[in-house]
Amino acid sequence: MLPIQHPSHNQKISFENPYGISLFVKREDVLHEEISGNKFRKLYYNLLEAQRQGKTKLLTFGGAYSNHIAAVAAAGRIANFETIGVIRGDELATKYLENPTLKKASEDCMQFYFATRTQYREKYSIEFLAELKEKFGDFYLIPEGGTNEFAVKGCEEILTEEDHSFDFICCAVGTGGTISGIINSLLPHQKALGFPALKGDFIKDEIAQYAKNNRWELITDYHFGGYAKFNANLSTFIKAFSQKNLIPLEPIYTGKLFFGVMDLISKGYFPKNSQILLIHTGGLQGLQSNILEKI
Structure with a gap:
């Protein structure tokens, strides 16, 4: 139905920290040139269901x-x-x-x-x-943001066997479907941390509808004022991080996630020697509008 063009892979981030933290990025953004990251995962089973219904x-x-x-x-x-x-x-x-x-x-x-x-x-x-x-x-109705049971099913496939060693799985949160799928795929020793792009923790109830365990938490301190809002600090971070690691980020979702995780590491939030996996959920089409240059 939707072909994966490039399998996702885990990329190590090299940086100095006194806590022995290991940091990797799951490059879901490379799955498909036009339908990358969590959008590919959310749509895959929805399209199969639409086809099954004859829509x-x-x-x-x-x-x-x-x-x-x-x-x-x-x-x-x-x-x-x-x-x-x-x-x-x-x-x-x-x-x-x-x-x-x-x-x-x-x-x-x-x-x-x-x-x-x-x-x-x-x-x-x-x-x-x-x-x-x-x-x-x-028509076949797909909710705003794509989150429904078929989207969650697709996002349950983000984590694979190569991710079993990680202690924390971190991802940006919009409508809650992606992190719900990740939560459902966690191993007993793992915890999911969600970084909402919107103010508040109202999305908790949406996630709770789909999540099959309670090994997750929302970190609500890195929304930068709300959806699609950001400042010069975030813009500077994104440009520097992207240039150093050759990983493109945008300021709506992934930039806030990466900024938040790096800030928490610097503050000693994670236990020593933790292994952390960040999920790059794509969404890079927004960079076409040169959004980072508009502040």
């Missing part, structure tokens, strides 16, 4: 710079599904081609429905979904 259209939701929207559009083109993106903000209807994410999704033949902010808040209501079905016909 020919995929409909989902997202904002103007959504990695999820870009991934669904590309996946639909590759797997021969029509795609519909319900986009937050009707003001974008006349200028979406100025947005690199929406422009690429359009080139991948995604149709758009630009919802008002009020409509978007009620996007899962029976009335709004009925309106969308009347307009676009029957």
Whole structure:
């Protein structure tokens, strides 16, 4: 259905620390050139389920710079599904081609429905979904961000046998699907740490719906003000880290995760000689907008 172009691998990060910490990055970002990281994992079984149900259209939701929207559009083109993106903000209807994410999704033949902010808040209501079905016909619904039972199933495959030696598995958190899958794949000696890109720990309840054990924790101190917000310190860190390690990062998810883990290491948060694995969840299409240069 969706072919893996390059298997993920673990890359060691060399850095000096007085605690004997070993740090590796699982390069999920290399799985596929257009549908990388957790988006590939989340969509894989959803597309199989859509195919099983005999659906020919995929409909989902997202904002103007959504990695999820870009991934669904590309996946639909590759797997021969029509795609519909319900986009937050009707003001974008006349200028979406100025947005690199929406422009690429359009080139991948995604149709758009630009919802008002009020409509978007009620996007899962029976009335709004009925309106969308009347307009676009029957479709397979993928939630905003892609998180559902099929997404979690895909993310359970992120960890493999080569990861058994790690003590901590760290990943960025958006809608909670990725870390839920990771939690379900943990060995008894392992703990998952999630770094939310949004303010607060409200995503805890969403994760708890899918998580099959309690060996996890959310670290909520590295959101940098909220979703899609960051500052010069984060930008400087990302540029330096990426240049030194040849690992591209973006400031919405992975940059915050890597910054947070490195900061916690420097503060002695992790026990001595811990082995830590960071999950690189991709999402690099956002760099097309030169976001790091805009502060």
